[in-house]
Each structure stands twice: as C-alpha cells, then as structure tokens.
Amino acid sequence: MALFTVFPTRRNSFGLKFFVLFAVFIAGISLSFTLLFFHYQRAALEENMTGEGLLLARLLAYNVRLGVFTENSELLKDPIGGILQHEGVLFVTVVSAEGTLLREEAHPSVLKTPERGFPHWSTRFGQVRKTSAPQVFQGSDTYEFWAPVVSTAQFTSTESLYLAAPSHETTRITGFVRIILDKEPLRIKLKALLLKSITLASVFLVLGTVFTYVIVRRITRPLNRLTEGLKKLERGETFEPVLVESKDEVGRLASAFNHLVETLQAREAEKEFLAEELRHAQKMEAVGTLAGGVAHDFNNILTAIVGFGTLLQRSLKNDNPYRIYVDQILIASDRATTLVKRLLAFGRKQVINPRPTNLNDIIKSIEKLLARLISEDIEFRISLADEPLICQVDTGQIDQILINLVTNARDAMPGGGSLTIATRSEYLDEDFFGPVEKGMPGRYGIISIADSGIGMDEETRARIFDPFFTTKEVGKGTGLGLSMAYGIIKQHEGFVTVETSPGEGTTFHVYFPLIQAAAAPETTEFVQVGRGNRETILVAEDDKAVRKLAKHILERSGYEVIEAVDGTEAVKRFREYAGKIDMVLLDVVMPKQNGQAAYEEMKLTKPDLKALYISGYTQDIINRKGVLEEGFNFIAKPVNPYELLAKVQEVLSQ
Incomplete structure (x- = not known):
C-alpha cells in the first residue's frame, strides 16, 4: 500500500520505473555478489582441504620411516592411529617400495558402514611409484592422498615439514603412505557457506530495496509538488513555493524551481515595464519624426521671413519709425528658428x-x-x-x-x-x-x-x-x-x-x-561678403517665396540668376544656358527630380560645375533618401541673406 501512495499513477510513474529498474539492478548485484563470493569461498575451502590432506600424508610418511624400513607393522600402529583421529580421515594404508602391504586401517565409522567401499591401494600404486612427489586424487565422495616414505628425512626440521621445504640430501624411497579423506565435512561447510551467502544477498537486497524506496520517495514527493505547481501556473492560479525539506540535490531542485517561478514572475513584471519603456521610446521617436517632417515647410517659411525681413531692416534707417516693427519680426523669427532647432535636436534631426x-x-x-x-x-x-x-x-x-x-x-x-x-x-x-x-x-x-x-x-x-x-x-x-x-x-x-x-x-x-584621435584645433574662418562679378547662378527651388528671395539677394549682389521650379526644369534650363552658368543653387528635395539627380545630369555636360545645396530637410533624412553624399557644399534653411552670399562666394572661389 505504501508503494501506491508514492506511485499513484503506477503505469506511467517515473518513480515506479526508477524503483523497479533500481531494484532489478540491486538484485542483479546481489546475485552476482553471492555467486562470486560462493565461488571464491568454495575454492578456498577445497584448497584448504587438499592442503590439509597433503600435510597429513607428509606427516604420516615422516613418522613411519622406521617401521617401513624395518617392515615392522607394530611400529606403524601409533602413527596410523594418530592420523585416523583427524576429522574426515577414513582410511590409511602403508605400502613398501616393492608393493608389499605393511599395514592398512580404517576409521571406526567406516567399519559401521561396510557397504561403503574404497579403491584398492594397488589401483594407484603403479602411477604413484613413478614420482617422488605427493599426489592427490579426487573421487566423487573422497580425496585420496599419496606421499613417499624415504630412508632419509626429506625435511630437516618439523617447521620445514609444515612449510614443505625438502632438504637437498640424497634420499631413497622405501615405501608409500595413502590417506583417504571424506568430502562430507567439505559439503557441510559448503552448505553453510551457501546459506551464509544467500543470507547476505537477501539482507543486501532488502536494504537496497528499502534504500531505493526512500530515495524514490524523496525524489517523487517534491516532483509531484513541482508538477502541481506547474499545473497551477498553467491555470493562472496563485503559486505557493514548494517546501524545501533538505539541502541535497532534490532540495536544490525545489529551491531552483521556486527561484525559477520568482524569476518568471519578475520577468513578467519587467516585461510589462519594458513594454511601457518601448512605448515611451516609440512615442519619443514619433515626435522626433514629426519634428523632422514639418521642418521642411517651417524652414521654407522662416527663410522667406528672415530673408525679406533682413533686407527690409537693412534698407531702413535707424530713425525710421517702421524699423522697430521689422526688428520685432526678426526677433520673433529668430525665436521660431530656435524652437524648430530644438525640436530637431530632440528628434535627432539636427545637422x-x-x-x-x-x-x-x-x-x-x-x-x-x-x-x-x-x-x-x-x-x-x-x-x-x-x-x-x-x-x-x-x-x-x-x-x-x-x-x-x-x-x-x-x-x-x-x-x-x-x-x-x-x-x-x-x-x-x-x-x-x-x-x-x-x-x-x-x-x-x-x-x-x-x-x-x-x-x-x-x-x-x-x-x-x-x-x-x-x-x-x-x-x-x-x-x-x-x-x-x-x-x-x-x-x-x-x-x-x-x-x-x-x-x-x-x-x-x-x-x-571615446575615440583614439587627437583633438582637432579650433579654427574660425571669416568670410568677407563681397559683390559678384556678373557670374550666372541657376537657382532650382520648388518654394516660390524662397526662390524669389534667393533671386533677389543674388541679383542685388551682382549675380545673374536663372530660375527653375523643380529638378527636371533645372536640367532643361541648364542645357539651354550650359556655357553661361557658373554655379547651381539646388534645393535637395524637389518634385519630379531631386537636386542630386539633377546635378548628376548637369555634370555630364559640364564636369567641373560648382554646386551648392540648400534644404529645410535635416541631414539624416537627406542621407536616408540617398540624395546627398557627405562632403558636398550644403547650407541649411532658414538662412540669413548674408550667410547665403558668403556661402555662394565660398563655393565660387573653390
């Protein structure tokens, strides 16, 4: 029942899958460990038993030397009796080197079971007498150990006997001893070993399963809470932070989830803030674009007001009663010009x-x-x-x-x-x-x-x-x-x-x-405004008032003026008077054909033609429309008549 509480949806439960997988994994480890443990322990027991049997055979061969040498069976009685007292020893045989049976005794338990037979000593004698080393033969129920009896002791001391370290003296084999050990004690030990291994494996499996269950429970419970939290977020419900019960990976996962939700909520708030900031930036950009768009018309109007007002101001004497009116007109025009420049500066449209x-x-x-x-x-x-x-x-x-x-x-x-x-x-x-x-x-x-x-x-x-x-x-x-x-x-x-x-x-x-450059020195150029020398200037301007103002200013200063109302007419008039025209004054943006396109056509006829561009549009609008390359002669509206004359004189002198 406890599993059902941890794994409520058993078929598709990650926890159940993890639990089963890990339980199978632990069971596999337990089985492998049991088999490996049993295998090595069994090998160790068998090795111990054969080692013990060989030691008993060597010991018996050592103790019966005199009895074999004299072929006195009475001298063999005590050593054989001592060997028969060892656990598992069933049968002892002593034979001379020539194959004469000197003495043979069995354990009392063997005498009680006469039906249990043992192989006759002569069965192995022919094989054993060919070597001087102890021999081991394994049967289904017994071990058979043979050891040679020598005239001179093979071992110099009792310690060397147990350590199986023979002497190097010349020896002569006088007989052989045979000991038969019962395998039953080994089977009993192996059964106990198997039971112990199974017990250890079972304990390991149970502990591993319980441990896995605890781990899965610790993982699935917060995960279930996380899932519920996600469902609440999807439904738009109020999210309650997941309880952090520990500082381990699961606890850090819960903390990370809580932090994630808090971050998402903060980002939603930030998103709203950024959306508001973006709307504000777009509003500012819209105002700037509007300012740049209206600048053309404003600057054309202001150019006419400032230009004609300045000419009127210069034509009136200081004591003229109308001079004050003209001064106020120019002051208001200057304020309007400043206002437009501020709007353009705000909209990043100022040159x-x-x-x-x-x-x-x-x-x-x-x-x-x-x-x-x-x-x-x-x-x-x-x-x-x-x-x-x-x-x-x-x-x-x-x-x-x-x-x-x-x-x-x-x-x-x-x-x-x-x-x-x-x-x-x-x-x-x-x-x-x-x-x-x-x-x-x-x-x-x-x-x-x-x-x-x-x-x-x-x-x-x-x-x-x-x-x-x-x-x-x-x-x-x-x-x-x-x-x-x-x-x-x-x-x-x-x-x-x-x-x-x-x-x-x-x-x-x-x-x-910051830039990697030296500061440019401040220089102020003073341009002396003089009269023209009857140079001919083609003025192309779509605004009638500005065109008349430019013509009036230039003609009063000694220049001859040819007018055009747009770019197409400017090209036509230039072709009519190509040999006479010294310079062109072009509005940048005009109907039919802009100033730059018109100038490019004129240059095909007269490559060294000088040009001055004038516009109420701002520098970045001109660049975006691709009609003015950087480095060309340019003057922005509204323009003072004397500034225009100075710029014309500068271009003509280039």
Whole structure:
C-alpha cells in the first residue's frame, strides 16, 4: 500500500520505473555478489582441504620411516592411529617400495558402514611409484592422498615439514603412505557457506530495496509538488513555493524551481515595464519624426521671413519709425528658428559638425558663461579628469547640453546650494546597457552635472525628456531644454542616466564614446561678403517665396540668376544656358527630380560645375533618401541673406 501512495499513477510513474529498474539492478548485484563470493569461498575451502590432506600424508610418511624400513607393522600402529583421529580421515594404508602391504586401517565409522567401499591401494600404486612427489586424487565422495616414505628425512626440521621445504640430501624411497579423506565435512561447510551467502544477498537486497524506496520517495514527493505547481501556473492560479525539506540535490531542485517561478514572475513584471519603456521610446521617436517632417515647410517659411525681413531692416534707417516693427519680426523669427532647432535636436534631426574634441576643453571654454548663468548663492565647482577625453562631438551642441542642464540645476536650487561639473572615463561592458536601449561596449567619456536641489520623484524622472513636459510655472519654461539635450546626446551616439530622489538633489551622467584621435584645433574662418562679378547662378527651388528671395539677394549682389521650379526644369534650363552658368543653387528635395539627380545630369555636360545645396530637410533624412553624399557644399534653411552670399562666394572661389 505504501508503494501506491508514492506511485499513484503506477503505469506511467517515473518513480515506479526508477524503483523497479533500481531494484532489478540491486538484485542483479546481489546475485552476482553471492555467486562470486560462493565461488571464491568454495575454492578456498577445497584448497584448504587438499592442503590439509597433503600435510597429513607428509606427516604420516615422516613418522613411519622406521617401521617401513624395518617392515615392522607394530611400529606403524601409533602413527596410523594418530592420523585416523583427524576429522574426515577414513582410511590409511602403508605400502613398501616393492608393493608389499605393511599395514592398512580404517576409521571406526567406516567399519559401521561396510557397504561403503574404497579403491584398492594397488589401483594407484603403479602411477604413484613413478614420482617422488605427493599426489592427490579426487573421487566423487573422497580425496585420496599419496606421499613417499624415504630412508632419509626429506625435511630437516618439523617447521620445514609444515612449510614443505625438502632438504637437498640424497634420499631413497622405501615405501608409500595413502590417506583417504571424506568430502562430507567439505559439503557441510559448503552448505553453510551457501546459506551464509544467500543470507547476505537477501539482507543486501532488502536494504537496497528499502534504500531505493526512500530515495524514490524523496525524489517523487517534491516532483509531484513541482508538477502541481506547474499545473497551477498553467491555470493562472496563485503559486505557493514548494517546501524545501533538505539541502541535497532534490532540495536544490525545489529551491531552483521556486527561484525559477520568482524569476518568471519578475520577468513578467519587467516585461510589462519594458513594454511601457518601448512605448515611451516609440512615442519619443514619433515626435522626433514629426519634428523632422514639418521642418521642411517651417524652414521654407522662416527663410522667406528672415530673408525679406533682413533686407527690409537693412534698407531702413535707424530713425525710421517702421524699423522697430521689422526688428520685432526678426526677433520673433529668430525665436521660431530656435524652437524648430530644438525640436530637431530632440528628434535627432539636427545637422551637426562633429570633430575630435577634448570634453575637458569644452567645459573650460564655457566655464565663465556657465558661472554667469547661476546665482551667487550657488557654489559652483568643476572637477576635470587628468586624462584627455577625446570624443567625436559638435562643440556647439555640447555647449547647448551644458547650458540646459546647468540652467535646470539652477532652477532646482531656488534657495542656493552647490553645483558640480565633473568628468571621468569608464569602460562599459554589455551588462551595463539595458534591454531597450543598447550601446556599444567600450570606453566612454562621462560628464556629470550634480546639484543639491529639490530632486525629483520617480514619476517626474520618467518624463523629464518628454517634449513640452515641464514642472516650471507657465511662461518660465518650454519643456524643450532636456528634450533637446537628450536628442543631441543620442545624435552623438551617447546616452544619459539620471540619479535623483526628492530632497536629495539630482545628478545627470552624460556618456560619449571615446575615440583614439587627437583633438582637432579650433579654427574660425571669416568670410568677407563681397559683390559678384556678373557670374550666372541657376537657382532650382520648388518654394516660390524662397526662390524669389534667393533671386533677389543674388541679383542685388551682382549675380545673374536663372530660375527653375523643380529638378527636371533645372536640367532643361541648364542645357539651354550650359556655357553661361557658373554655379547651381539646388534645393535637395524637389518634385519630379531631386537636386542630386539633377546635378548628376548637369555634370555630364559640364564636369567641373560648382554646386551648392540648400534644404529645410535635416541631414539624416537627406542621407536616408540617398540624395546627398557627405562632403558636398550644403547650407541649411532658414538662412540669413548674408550667410547665403558668403556661402555662394565660398563655393565660387573653390
């Protein structure tokens, strides 16, 4: 009945199969052990009996030397009597060397069983007299031992007799002795041995079976609990940890199962968290994509406003009453331009000019500006790494990151405090990065901005990089500062982490990949804007206002302008005036044919044709569409008229 409780489903029970298999295995071992034990013990008993018989024969031959030599049977009586007293000795015979029977006696038990016969001594005599060594002959019920009787003792002492160490003196055989031993004592011992072996095997089998049962019980009971636990998990029920009763393998298995379930539950929670993080990342990416998509139209509009406004501003005298209106228009345009740039920076769509730069040098160059941004009641400290931290970054963009983070830190300390900017390097392996946001393992330069301000709770920290999210009062923040910083960092293949808690301050860690290169020296090129020398420029722009602005600016500066509304018309107009055109000003993305494709067709006619690209699309959109190769002359909208003239003059002078 106990087996049924351990193996409730007997046919398909792993425990029952294991128990039967192991029980058969133990039974096989027990049987093998019994047979092997019995075999070796039987051989040992037989060897002991033959050894004892040979010893008795040698002893008798030694003691009857004188009686055989004198052929006096009375002298043989005592030695033979002594031998007959040994257990199992049935018959003793002494014969002379010539074959004369000197004396023959039987054990009293033999006399009581006259029907029991023994082979006559003459049967073996002819075979025995040919050798001087003792002989053993085995029958069905008896052992027959023969030993020669010599005139001189073969053994120098009694000890040598027992050790069977004959002397080397010359001897002469005077007779032979024969002893017949009964096998019955051997059979009795073998029966006892067999019974002992069976008993040992049975004990071993019983103990092994009980041991197997205990082991199987210890295994199957936790396994049954594990199975029940799995079924509960499948049904979605509450899982109760499996009881760990021991520290052995089974106990460790139960502990591992409990840990597995806890891990699965934790991973489910983490999965929900990661799904939320992914949705957040997708939302951020969607906003960035939207920002990049609308930038083209915004920048075309702003280009016309800024361009015509600047021309109007330059045409009015300072005392003109309308000058103030134009100034306000340009100020609003500048704010709109900054807003678009911030949106593009958040969406990682901003055009950047990265160069190998030491992060320490960037902080040193902007240190005074940052110090002026904070109030006097804030202690400002800078701690820079001793080693150079060379990264591929755009210096101006890193300045924007620092300005935004320092400004936020200042606003988080209305009552004063401390602000520390520190740099260091660190090697980051794959384990450092999260499952949603992966990074490349390697050495990173780190800028840490730590304040002792009011800090943030977890809900606020999770949203600080969302565009237009701000905790400041209305009118005191646009909610784009950290969003812009986040976008710039991502565009530089870096990442940012935040450590904060309410009342404990906030620390931003900004990571940029380090590179093996020397920092590029800072150079500032001043381009003198002059008048043209009647060079002819083909302007291809699909936006009418921007096209008119470009024509007006260039014609006022001494250039001749040919207009085209798209890429196809630009190629057509170029073929009409190929020998006259010195340069082309092409919008990158236009209907029918983009600027790059149009330029490639024009180069077939004039390989050395100079070109300047202009676009309200961002650099990464242009690259993704495959219409602008890196290294081409490019200027981004919105563009100031004088910046456009300077860039045109630069391209013409190449």
